[in-house]
Amino acid sequence: MSAANLRARVRAEMTEEIKAVAKRHLATDGANLSLRAVARDLGMASSAVYRYFASRDELLTALIIDAYNAVGEAAEQAAAGAGTPTEKWLAAGHAAREWALSSPHEWALIYGSPVPGYQAPQDTIVPATRVLLLLGATLTEAYTSGVLVSREPLTGRFAEELAPIAASVLPDLPTRLVADAIAAYFQICGAISAELFGQLNKSVEEDRRGFFEYQLRGAARHAGLIR
Amino acid sequence: MSAANLRARVRAEMTEEIKAVAKRHLATDGANLSLRAVARDLGMASSAVYRYFASRDELLTALIIDAYNAVGEAAEQAAAGAGTPTEKWLAAGHAAREWALSSPHEWALIYGSPVPGYQAPQDTIVPATRVLLLLGATLTEAYTSGVLVSREPLTGRFAEELAPIAASVLPDLPTRLVADAIAAYFQICGAISAELFGQLNKSVEEDRRGFFEYQLRGAARHAGLIR
């Protein structure tokens, strides 16, 4: 291993360490984490952190990318361990919810209100689509195997807008089912966020998982996965 | 009018003025608005603001209550101007979305990630339920007039948890339809938040209203409003 590689590795380790401490701080401070506090925990001057992240926003971006990948991977692994498309759908949804419950502030970072003045760079959009693409792939599997019968095609201008992108990203799926995947994705994120952010105040306390699955099945039914 | 009442009125006006300026700042600074900047805009010292709001959190709470009431009133007025329950449903949804588009930061304040360390006081939970109750009332109207046929009752523990609260808040509605109202509420909030927070990146740009209505109708269909 060359010296340059060694230096790069040390730098990568330091970067990871900063992110790790920042994630810990995220759990207590939320989105307004203090770069200085992170630096203090690492025993270094705050200005030294700027050698690794040009700004607080850049550190947040790194955390955002990690969070998208973490929830995406959790959902993908859960789906991979399931059998039928419907089972994959449910497993992916529950996995996303459980990841959100275990890392609420990281969930808030990606699905909550964007931090003011923060503009998501291009690096985030690919990881951001992992869960959506997983839902689309699950629908594709059901559709190509004939389990899922696509209903009448979409009407409306938004369908025309959606068609070319749908064809390039999920080529084997009718536009209608792509729209349903997006709608389901939004619905799932909405249900998780609502639970996490305290919207279902005290109406359901014990069996929140059951209520979530009710909504999850509703989304699946709307897409035609369940009749 | 007694002097005490006059003073109270002046105080109320001042309070409203602070909130108005704070809302303007919300549009640029987002949730981390600066009390000092608000005070500067009002031409007074930052410490003077503390005569009206004990802390920044308290000012935020006031803005949150106002926001819940604003979106609730927008939805209620739109529904009041519509005819059938289905039309009311669609009108309320579109009104909520349009309010969110016109006041995105206020939407983020109530439906985005909660500000760190902030605990919503009791004063917020009643205004927070206005839109949900409107959806429930719309379903009630359809249900009692026989337009809507409730499907098989809910199963699962969450249904048992939900039943007593449902009976006290929406007594004329089966628990299943209460659950559907909540699910629809979450779905609508999720769809609006997703659009507002940039989740549908460039997939739909022109006819976002149409795609939103597609989701709105999906929620209505799930509740049985549309077959």
Next chain:
DNA sequence: AACATGCAAGAGCAGTGCTCTCGTTGTGGC
């Protein structure tokens, strides 16, 4: 007239993101 109350201003404290400068240290090219 004397007192009390509500209000606003200013100074001050601890904390923040970020920049700049200054030594140090390790690395690659000759």
Next chain:
DNA sequence: GCCACAACGAGAGCACTGCTCTTGCATGTT
């Protein structure tokens, strides 16, 4: 092996933040 250079960490400093405390002023009450 040496030397220039780039990377690095530390510290000071700037402008800003939320919040507190004290002081002065104007008003209303007794």
